[in-house]
Amino acid sequence: MxxxxxxxxxxxxxxxxxxxxxxxxxxxxxxxxxxxxxxxxxxxxxxxxxxxxxxxxxxxxxxxxxxxxxxxxxxxxxxxxxxxxxxxxxxxxxxxxxxxxxxxxxxxxxxxxxxxxxxxxxxxxxxxxxxxxxxxxxxxxxxxxxxxxxxxxxxxxxxxxxxxxxxxxxxxxxxxxxxxxxxxxxxxxxxxxxxxxxxxxxxxxxxxxxxxxxxxxxxxxxxxxxxxxxxxFIGSPPTNFLPTARFGGPEGAQMGIRPEHLTLCEPDAGRVAGRTLSVEPLGAETLIHLRLEDGGDVTVRQDGAAPVPAEGAAAGLDWDWAQAMHFDADGQRLRR
CATH class of the missing domain: 3.40.50.300 (P-loop containing nucleotide triphosphate hydrolases)
Structure with missing residues (x-):
């Protein structure tokens, strides 16, 4: 040793x-x-x-x-x-x-x-x-x-x-x-x-x-x-990234949010909206892949017993801002 x-x-x-x-x-x-x-x-x-x-x-x-x-x-x-x-x-x-x-x-x-x-x-x-x-x-x-x-x-x-x-x-x-x-x-x-x-x-x-x-x-x-x-890189499925300019933040910066921290909701009730691309039922959990209305794809991880939208259906996304991570244009973590 x-x-x-x-x-x-x-x-x-x-x-x-x-x-x-x-x-x-x-x-x-x-x-x-x-x-x-x-x-x-x-x-x-x-x-x-x-x-x-x-x-x-x-x-x-x-x-x-x-x-x-x-x-x-x-x-x-x-x-x-x-x-x-x-x-x-x-x-x-x-x-x-x-x-x-x-x-x-x-x-x-x-x-x-x-x-x-x-x-x-x-x-x-x-x-x-x-x-x-x-x-x-x-x-x-x-x-x-x-x-x-x-x-x-x-x-x-x-x-x-x-x-x-x-x-x-x-x-x-x-x-x-x-x-x-x-x-x-x-x-x-x-x-x-x-x-x-x-x-x-x-x-x-x-x-x-x-x-x-x-x-x-x-x-x-x-x-x-x-x-x-x-x-x-660490985490599967990987972290979702959205430009912070979409939420009034600086250009070039990104918000990261893990799939398990996203919640599906009605299309007009979420912070962003999109349509379901595909659903992957894995037993204990389900992965839902969505394309957002203003561009970009995201993945949601939820309990396998929870209801899921049909492929092609409209859906909204919500999250707790405390779970969101923010990165500058060089990819370095920003602390609030």
Missing amino acids: ATLSLETIRKSFGDTQVIHGVDIDVADGEFIVIVGPSGCGKSTLLRMVAGLEGVSDGEIRIDGLRVNEAEPMDRDIAMVFQNYALYPHMSVAENMGYGLKIAKTPRAEIDARVGEAARLLQLEPYLARRPRELSGGQRQRVAMGRAIVRRPKVFLFDEPLSNLDAKLRVQMRLEIKQLQRALGVTALYVTHDQVEAMTLADRMIVMNAGRADQIGRPLDVYADPQTAFVAG
């Missing part, structure tokens, strides 16, 4: 800067998720911690020790990749113990560590199998087992669940969280999936075009986004 510190980390490729000064202190045993869309710099940031990319400026410290120039093998980290990176000709046990074998760890200790990890990951019945004989979830467990036997100071996860189907992703999310808690290891996890970020993270880093737009606990980020980007 270890602390991890990123101090004003920057990365440039030639004259193009792709990481613009990220700062975070990660506590011993903390689970940090780096989340953002494709191309935002999240994997580049992880690869710099791993030592697979050089740091252009700033410092990376593991347990207080600067590791900028250290080789990946000397950083005492273990990485779990999206594609598992298993050796197809080796058994599960051989794959899990290979790093220890290369490090000339005694055979008895390798067997003990592999056995311990296999019990933790429920892989004992599969130790003699080859990767091709395993399911996707089992292969991911083997990849995690290979990391566990290293007993690293820091775990790094690079979109490890991207190749799994939806049901298995939910199961593996739970297993990763339980595993990290059981081991008490510090973890840095990269994903583009905001549901993974919300459910796994102690704190999350929301990346936007190479910048950390916001760092905080998942529910705090959801409830109090600091930028329009964060408000729109």
Whole structure:
């Protein structure tokens, strides 16, 4: 277990800067998720911690020790990749113990560590199998087992669940969280999936075009986004945005309101009116998509048992102004 510190980390490729000064202190045993869309710099940031990319400026410290120039093998980290990176000709046990074998760890200790990890990951019945004989979830467990036997100071996860189907992703999310808690290891996890970020993270880093737009606990980020980007990215369905000029506000500014904070009403009784484009009944909740009379689409989330307008029907929208978020023309949160 270890602390991890990123101090004003920057990365440039030639004259193009792709990481613009990220700062975070990660506590011993903390689970940090780096989340953002494709191309935002999240994997580049992880690869710099791993030592697979050089740091252009700033410092990376593991347990207080600067590791900028250290080789990946000397950083005492273990990485779990999206594609598992298993050796197809080796058994599960051989794959899990290979790093220890290369490090000339005694055979008895390798067997003990592999056995311990296999019990933790429920892989004992599969130790003699080859990767091709395993399911996707089992292969991911083997990849995690290979990391566990290293007993690293820091775990790094690079979109490890991207190749799994939806049901298995939910199961593996739970297993990763339980595993990290059981081991008490510090973890840095990269994903583009905001549901993974919300459910796994102690704190999350929301990346936007190479910048950390916001760092905080998942529910705090959801409830109090600091930028329009964060408000729109974290939450599903995403936040609705309306120009504040529609309500007498400044040009270029936006009001954001989450779908669950909108209420359907009669067309002439709401703050704005529109027509229903489509209705998505999801069981416990229903999503209603509307097109407003003066332009723009919005989504309303309501209880699944509540009545809904027919497609094409006119409807009004109302909301509590206390739930509305306001952002300036640059997307920064405005406080009242």
